[in-house]
Amino acid sequence: MFNRILNHLEEWLITFLIGAATLVIFFAVAHRFLSGVPWIQDYTVKLNVSWAQELCIYMFVWMAKFGAAYGVRTGIHVGVDVIIRKLTGTPQKALVLFGLLAGALFTGIVATLGANFVWHMSQTDQVSADLEMPMWIVYLCVPLGTSLMCYRFLQVAWSFTRTGELPHHDHGHVEGIEDVAAVAVPSDQELAHGDRK
Secondary structure: OHHHHHHHHHHHHHHHHHHHHHHHHHHHHHHHHHOOOOOOHHHHOOOOOOHHHHHHHHHHHHHHHHHHHHHHHHOOOOOOOHHHHHOOHHHHHHHHHHHHHHHHHHHHHHHHHHHHHHHHHHOOOOEOOOOOOEHHHHHOHHHHHHHHHHHHHHHHHHHHHHHOOOOOOOOOOOOOOOOOOOOOOOOHHHHHHOOOO
16 A cells, blocks of 8 residues: 555656656747747746746756656666576576665665755755755755665565566556557468458
């Protein structure tokens, strides 16, 4: 139950951030274009959208941190597995488990250091240049996203120890489109003779 809620929150956050960033970029580009139109520029010049670029950068950074955790959960990260594929049995499982636990250790350390950094940043009055947002809020994505990634590594490692399977992402599969059975295509010879299956 907890994992299902966390999965949905993760997916909705990533979806919201990429959608909102796209809208903000569209608005900023439309504003820049309309500022050159003679009858409209009188109105658009009054709008200050200098904050749009900074906001988009922050949204994409947050999306990347949580997207990395999503990648661990779904198995979409690229990995070098030449040696792992050459091994079989217990050595292969031990190496995979070592890699997952090393990822969990690394992300756990980064999350801890990130939380310490954010804590010290929150004690200052530093704000961003255009949005004037407290910088500790901007940097909060480091401990949150990386600790979620650490949890995902541990989750995948636990699942691997029980089932022996890793999450796999099929790059040819599109969510929401059902798989269609392969259709038999007649050969050139069959077409020449008019034979059809």
